[in-house]
Amino acid sequence: MKEIISNQVYQLRIKSNITQEDLAEELGVTRQTIIALEKGSYTPSVLLALKLATFFKLPVEKIFKISYEK
Numbered sequence: 001m002k003e004i005i006s007n008q009v010y011q012l013r014i015k016s017n018i019t020q021e022d023l024a025e026e027l028g029v030t031r032q033t034i035i036a037l038e039k040g041s042y043t044p045s046v047l048l049a050l051k052l053a054t055f056f057k058l059p060v061e062k063i064f065k066i067s068y069e070k
Contacts, residue, residue: 004068007063008063013038
């Protein structure tokens with residue numbers, strides 16, 4: 001079974017009216033990292049996932065979802 005991680009980073013960022021650059025700076029990562037996260041081509045470290053959860057004041061489970069593909 002293949003695991004697929006999806007996230008709500010783009011939606012949360014837009015709702016918060018923050019740019020990719022500002023979010024990246026806030027989290028201590030590059031804008032390219034934010035772009036990859038939003039596109040779903042990058043699975044963050046636990047540290048980055050926790051930083052995102054803290055920034056958006058949400059549990060990690062509200063930002064990231066795991067699904068399985070056969």
